[in-house]
Each structure stands twice: as C-alpha cells, then as structure tokens.
Amino acid sequence: MGLNLYQKVWNDxxxxxLDTGQYQVFMALHLIHEVTSPQAFGMLKDKxxxxxxxxxxxxxxxxxxxxxxxxxxxxxxxAEKMIQVLSSATKENGIEFFAPKSGAQxxxxxVGPELGLTQPGMTICCGDSHTSTHGAFGCIALxxxxxxxxxxxxxxxxxxxxxxxxRINIQGTLALGVTAKDVTLHIIRTLGVNGGVGFAxxxxxxxxxxxxxxxxMTVCNMSIEGGARCGYVNPDQTTFDYLxxxxxxxxxxxxxxxxxxxxSYASDSDADYDDVxxxxxxxxxxxxxxxVTPGQAVSIEGCVPDPNDKDGLEKTLINDALTYMKLSANxxxxxIKIDVAFIGSCTNGRLxxxxxxxxxxxxxKVAPNVRAIAVPGSEKVDREARxxxxxxxxxxxxxxxxxxxxxxxLAMNPDKLVGDEVCASSSNRNFIGRQGxxxxxxxxxxxxxxxxxxxxxxxxxxxxxxxxxxxxx
Amino acid sequence: xxxxxIRKINGRGVYVEGNDIDTDRIIPARYLTCVxxxxxxxALFYDVRxxxxxxxxxxxxDSPERAGAExxxxxxxxxxxxxxxxxPQAIMRFGFKAxxxxxxxEIFHGNCTTLGIPCVxxxxxxxxxxxxxxxxDPALDMMIDIEQLQIICGNQVFPITMKESVREAFxxxxxxxxxxxxxxxxxxxAVAEKLGYL
Numbered sequence: 001m002g003l004n005l006y007q008k009v010w011n012d013x014x015x016x017x018l019d020t021g022q023y024q025v026f027m028a029l030h031l032i033h034e035v036t037s038p039q040a041f042g043m044l045k046d047k048x049x050x051x052x053x054x055x056x057x058x059x060x061x062x063x064x065x066x067x068x069x070x071x072x073x074x075x076x077x078x079a080e081k082m083i084q085v086l087s088s089a090t091k092e093n094g095i096e097f098f099a100p101k102s103g104a105q106x107x108x109x110x111v112g113p114e115l116g117l118t119q120p121g122m123t124i125c126c127g128d129s130h131t132s133t134h135g136a137f138g139c140i141a142l143x144x145x146x147x148x149x150x151x152x153x154x155x156x157x158x159x160x161x162x163x164x165x166x167r168i169n170i171q172g173t174l175a176l177g178v179t180a181k182d183v184t185l186h187i188i189r190t191l192g193v194n195g196g197v198g199f200a201x202x203x204x205x206x207x208x209x210x211x212x213x214x215x216x217m218t219v220c221n222m223s224i225e226g227g228a229r230c231g232y233v234n235p236d237q238t239t240f241d242y243l244x245x246x247x248x249x250x251x252x253x254x255x256x257x258x259x260x261x262x263x264s265y266a267s268d269s270d271a272d273y274d275d276v277x278x279x280x281x282x283x284x285x286x287x288x289x290x291x292v293t294p295g296q297a298v299s300i301e302g303c304v305p306d307p308n309d310k311d312g313l314e315k316t317l318i319n320d321a322l323t324y325m326k327l328s329a330n331x332x333x334x335x336i337k338i339d340v341a342f343i344g345s346c347t348n349g350r351l352x353x354x355x356x357x358x359x360x361x362x363x364x365k366v367a368p369n370v371r372a373i374a375v376p377g378s379e380k381v382d383r384e385a386r387x388x389x390x391x392x393x394x395x396x397x398x399x400x401x402x403x404x405x406x407x408x409x410l411a412m413n414p415d416k417l418v419g420d421e422v423c424a425s426s427s428n429r430n431f432i433g434r435q436g437x438x439x440x441x442x443x444x445x446x447x448x449x450x451x452x453x454x455x456x457x458x459x460x461x462x463x464x465x466x467x468x469x470x471x472x473x
Numbered sequence: 474x475x476x477x478x479i480r481k482i483n484g485r486g487v488y489v490e491g492n493d494i495d496t497d498r499i500i501p502a503r504y505l506t507c508v509x510x511x512x513x514x515x516a517l518f519y520d521v522r523x524x525x526x527x528x529x530x531x532x533x534x535d536s537p538e539r540a541g542a543e544x545x546x547x548x549x550x551x552x553x554x555x556x557x558x559x560x561p562q563a564i565m566r567f568g569f570k571a572x573x574x575x576x577x578x579e580i581f582h583g584n585c586t587t588l589g590i591p592c593v594x595x596x597x598x599x600x601x602x603x604x605x606x607x608x609x610d611p612a613l614d615m616m617i618d619i620e621q622l623q624i625i626c627g628n629q630v631f632p633i634t635m636k637e638s639v640r641e642a643f644x645x646x647x648x649x650x651x652x653x654x655x656x657x658x659x660x661x662x663a664v665a666e667k668l669g670y671l
Contacts, residue, residue, distance in 0.1 A: 012667075012668060013664065013668070014664070015657060015660050015661055015664050016657055016660055018647070018650075018653060019641070019645065019647070020638045020639075020641035020642045020645065020647060021637060021638040021641060022638040022639075022642070022650075024653075024654060024657060024660075024661075026661060026664045026665060026668070026670075028668065028670055035505055035506075035557075036556070036557065036558065038508045039508060039509060039510060039558075042508070042509065047651075049655075052658075052661075053665070053670070056670060063505075064506060076506065078506040078507065078508075079506055081508060082506065082507075082508060085508050127556060127558075128555075128556055129554065129555050129556040129580055131556075143556035143580050144556060144580065144583070145556055145557070145558035145561075145580065145583060145584035145587065146510075146558040146584075147558060147584065147587040147588065147649070148583065148584070148587065150651065151587075151650060151651055151654055154651060154654070154655060155651070155654040155655055155658075155661060156661060156665070157654050157657075157661055158654075159650040159653070159654065161636065161638055193493055193550060193553060194493070194549060194550035194553065194576060194578070197550070197576060197577075197578070197579060198579070224554075224580075225554075227550065227553065227578065227579075229579045229580075293493050293495075293553075295493075313490075313492060313548065316490075317491070317492055317493075320491075410497075410502050410555075411501075411502045411503065412502045412503070412505055412506065429495075429497070429554060429555075431495045431497045431498060431554060432495075432497070432498055432520070433497060433498070433501055433520050434497050434502075436502070436503070438501070438520040438525065
C-alpha cells in the first residue's frame with residue numbers, strides 16, 4: 001500500500017513521539033503577523049528564550065492595517081502599537097519582516113505563495129486559521145493559537161496528533177460561471193461545517209487538476225470552514241510552473257532538483273485514505289450563503305430553507321439564522337437587497353480574482369445604493385493589477401480600489417459594516433458580527449457573484465448579469 | 474513540568490445553547506487589538522450579552538445566580554472559525570476551568586489544551602440531560618473526573634470522552650508542551666538538517 005501526501009510530509013518532519021502518545025513535528029515554515037504573534041514574543045521573553053529558527057520565520061502585517069490610508073502612525077493607537085511590537089520583535093530576533101510599503105506586504109496567505117516561500121512538502125504554520133490556504137502547494141499547513149506560536153518560535157516544532165485523511169474527488173467539468181469559490185462552498189454545504197473534524201482534506205479529481213494555483217488556494221483556504229484541520233492538493237506541473245522564477249524558489253539546476261523532490265511528496269496511486277467522497281462538477285452551481293455559518297448555503301437558483309422541515313436544535317438554529325439575517329423561509333435567495341460589496345481577502349484577493357471581475361464589469365456601474373470596495377491581497381497583487389489597468393476598470397464601475405490588507409473580512413481595521421447592512425462578500429466567514437457590526441449580515445459568494453450583486457444592488461446570478469462567455473471567464 | 478496535573482474539576486455549570494458557536498462570537502474581533510490577553514475576560518460573548526449601548530440583554534452568563542460558574546456547557550462544533558487564542562483566553566479569564574460540548578473545533582481544542590482548560594466531549598443525550606439539571610438548579614455542583622472519564626452531578630454519573638493523548642497530558646502536567654519540546658533540540662536540528670532547512 002502506498003502513502004498519501006499527508007503521511008509522507010508527516011514522516012519526513014517527525015521529530016519524536018512523546019510520552020503522552022502525541023508527536024513532536026518540525027515546522028518548515030512559520031508565518032507570523034501582528035494579531036496573534038506579539039503576545040508570543042512576550043511569553044518568550046518571560047522565559048528568556050530565543051527564536052530557534054529565525055530564518056524559517058517570516059512576518060507581515062495584514063489584519064489591522066487600514067486600506068484607505070496607511071500613513072504612520074496609524075489613527076488607531078493600539079493598531080499602531082501592535083505593528084510596532086511586531087516590528088521591534090522581528091528586528092530583535094533577526095526575522096524578516098515584510099512591512100507596509102516594502103513592496104512585499106500583504107495578507108500572510110497571499111504573500112507566502114507569491115514570494116515562493118510556500119513550497120511543496122513543507123509543514124507550515126501560522127497563527128491564523130486560513131493557513132490551510134498553503135495546502136494548495138502540497139503542504140500540511142496549520143492554523144495555530146498564540147501559545148503554539150510561542151512553541152514554534154522557541155523550538156520550531158509543534159505537538160500534534162496525526163489526522164485522518166479524506167480524499168475528495170471532484171470529477172467532471174465546471175459549468176460556465178461556476179468558480180473555485182463555488183466548489184468550496186458546495187463541499188462545505190455537502191459535508192457540513194464540522195464534517196471535517198479530525199481530518200485533513202485531500203482535494204483531487206479532474207476539476208482540481210484543471211484549476212490554477214490561485215483557484216486551488218481558494219479551495220484549500222476554506223477547508224477550515226468545513227471543519228478540517230487542513231486541506232491540500234497534490235503538487236503537479238501546475239504547481240511547479242507557478243513556483244518557477246519566484247523570488248524565494250531555487251533557480252537553475254537547483255530548481256530541477258527541487259521539482260523532483262516536490263513531485264515525490266504527491267500521494268501514491270495506491271495510497272490509502274480513511275474516507276473518500278466523490279462530488280460531481282455538474283452538481284455545483286454558483287453558491288451563496290443565506291445564514292450565519294458557511295455551510296448554510298444554497299445554489300443561486302434555490303430558496304432559503306424552511307425551519308419547519310427540521311426538528312429540535314436544527315430547527316432552532318435555522319430559525320435563529322433567519323431571524324438574524326432578516327429573511328423568510330422559502331424566500332428565493334436571488335433578489336436579496338445588498339448595501340455593501342466586498343472583493344478581497346485571503347480567499348479571493350489574488351490577481352486572477354480581480355482579472356475575472358474586471359473582464360465582466362467593464363462598462364457597467366455599481367448600483368447607487370451599494371458601497372463597493374476591491375481590496376488587493378498584497379502590494380504585489382496591487383502592483384500587478386495596476387500594471388494591467390484593472391484598478392481603473394474597478395474605479396470606473398464605481399468600486400473603490402483600496403490598499404492591501406484583510407479589510408472587511410474580519411472587522412479588525414476601519415473597514416466594517418454599519419448597523420444591519422448586508423454585504424455580498426468574497427471572504428470566508430458569515431458568522432454573526434463577523435464584518436464588524438453586531439447586526440451586520442454577510443452573504444458569501446464568488447468574486448464574480450459579488451460583482452453581479454454590486455451592479456444589480458441585490459443578490460443576482462452572474463450568469464444572467466454578465467456575458468461570461470464573451471468575457472472569457 | 475509545565476504546570477500542575479489536572480485530574481478533577483469541581484464547580485457549577487452554565488449552559489450556553491447552540492451548535493457551531495464560533496470564536497468571533499466568543500470574542501468579537503475588535504477585542505483582538507491588544508498586545509496581551511489580560512483584559513479579555515469581561516469581553517467574553519460580548520455582543521451576545523450586551524446591546525450596542527452596553528446594556529445587558531439578560532444573557533445566562535450575566536445572571537447573578539450563575540456568577541462564579543466554572544464549567545461552560547455548549548453543543549456541537551464549539552469554537553469553530555478563527556484560530557484566535559483570545560477565545561479560550563477570554564473563557565479562562567472569565568473564570569471557566571473546563572468546557573463541555575458535543576464536539577470541538579480542533580484549533581480551539583488545541584488552544585484550550587495548552588492553557589490547561591480540558592475540552593470534555595459528551596454525547597447529545599447525556600449532555601442534554603446535564604444541561605437541564607444545570608439550567609434548573611444554578612447552585613448544583615458537579616465534578617469532572619478526568620481520570621475516570623465521568624461527570625458526577627447530584628446523584629447521577631455521566632460518561633465523557635477525551636482524546637487519550639490529551640487526557641494523558643492533563644494527568645502528567647505536560648499540557649503546556651514547551652519544556653517537552655525544548656528537551657529535544659538535537660533531534661530537531663537533525664530533522665532540519667536532513668530536510669535542508671538548516
């Protein structure tokens with residue numbers, strides 16, 4: 001019996017088994033940011049410990065940075081302090097810091113891949129749940145808490161229990177207007193928000209094979225919303241082509257040697273899995289959420305559910321979600337009025353996300369009742385989008401083109417919903433209050449669906465609003 | 474050793490109903506602009522407990538007869554979402570010493586373990602029974618027995634489960650693993666060298 005990628009990467013990075021039965025595992029790459037890491041440096045100081053592998057550690061600023069203006073000091077004193085604490089801690093410990101205006105700052109899960117820090121076969125961790133994004137390259141990529149950030153800073157290792165592996169095959173061809181975001185929302189909707197607990201998800205099949213790296217990142221990004229500890233795609237030629245020539249990737253013959261090594265991590269054809277799930281591409285429609293968890297989602301052709309079809313706690317939860325979202329049972333999802341449109345985040349803030357939207361919104365206008373913002377995931381994405389003139393396409397359509405950051409995904413910076421505003425959002429979480437207002441309402445969807453909602457002023461089907469075929473999306 | 478062994482937890486419980494209670498709800502993001510965790514206790518479940526003017530909504534956590542409760546009980550997939558350790562930090566600093574649920578999101582579970590907060594898994598039927606007992610009698614004491622994997626509440630005994638390795642870590646006081654991890658520096662370096670990371 002062969003091995004799957006998870007087992008191979010695990011075996012390579014295993015340090016030892018502990019007395020408790022848990023394992024100590026080496027982390028090949030540690031990414032840190034201003035929200036969950038400064039406290040860990042404090043814990044290290046308390047114990048007079050040093051950073052063990054500063055060369056395997058990289059820092060940036062993303063959660064709290066404003067996207068309208070980033071002049072220092074920041075207006076929010078505490079946000080400014082958080083950046084300063086991170087900046088001085090990285091300096092003190094010899095850690096490379098991709099500071100704002102360095103040309104390399106951005107959302108940590110956009111920056112790692114685009115610089116080529118993220119490479120196949122690595123164990124990667126970061127004090128952020130969406131670290132699962134890096135799994136797109138064939139990595140075990142784990143979100144961790146601050147005490148674990150401390151552990152990794154001090155020892156470059158984590159205590160882990162091995163996960164089970166679920167292979168998710170997505171076969172067939174995605175229909176026009178169905179994107180990677182719809183694939184991930186469909187998976188979560190099908191398997192449940194806690195369906196992945198105890199598992200690493202291995203995504204495969206013809207749909208994944210045909211996806212670009214940026215699309216694979218979108219899928220792996222939301223593994224965590226499905227309850228999985230991490231998700232990954234086996235490295236292939238698409239992976240190697242993406243990595244070739246990137247700043248932190250070996251060049252020349254070293255690159256060829258690296259490719260051979262990277263290829264060897266891919267799951268063997270006779271690998272064993274703890275579970276296998278098959279999903280047909282034909283069943284996946286443009287998908288949007290109606291409730292307060294990413295699993296409370298429905299096809300754009302569908303309706304909000306009826307709580308009376310369920311019993312007990314499940315019924316209560318649907319009722320609560322509908323009350324919070326101010327929706328009625330059986331109401332069509334299409335047509336729900338929106339106030340804000342947000343395109344960005346570690347899920348959908350990469351160049352291809354903005355390219356696909358720019359291709360369809362050219363010549364159209366955002367509805368007058370909608371505040372629309374487009375937020376590039378990194379300074380590099382911003383630079384490349386500007387070189388292509390995408391920012392002008394967005395601005396002409398009525399979007400604000402912002403500076404890089406996490407922005408309206410998570411309400412830790414000035415980009416927030418107000419009151420009970422409804423936001424069509426390309427981000428990853430529709431939790432109660434997630435976008436900064438305790439009454440704010442989030443509807444998750446793909447970037448082109450956000451664009452369709454922005455243009456119409458209500459949740460709409462991008463396939464009806466745009467000429468997707470003509471635009472080549 | 475990282476701390477003291479955790480074998481038994483005594484205290485009163487409080488039941489916060491709901492599946493999929495996420496860490497944004499446990500601690501809203503605006504409380505994450507901080508460089509220490511010290512002040513997080515009062516912000517626990519803030520937007521569920523208070524309205525926009527800071528007035529109490531009469532949440533069960535604010536009921537005077539629940540003050541000082543040490544065991545938080547909830548339902549399935551507790552702690553899903555963001556990896557923020559601020560969530561278990563707020564739970565701990567509010568005064569809770571253990572959480573009982575039907576299941577836990579894994580990052581949250583890991584964070585709790587490191588902080589010495591046992592995440593105790595209890596099946597739906599037993600948890601529903603225990604929640605009723607607790608809801609009906611705020612003064613009711615219970616004892617979580619990690620060694621015997623049971624909860625004794627009144628004259629009833631409920632079975633619980635925990636990941637065995639985590640249970641071991643509580644019993645032998647290694648749930649905060651830093652010292653253990655630091656004890657194998659040579660082996661860590663050997664792995665790093667083998668993989669070309671040095």
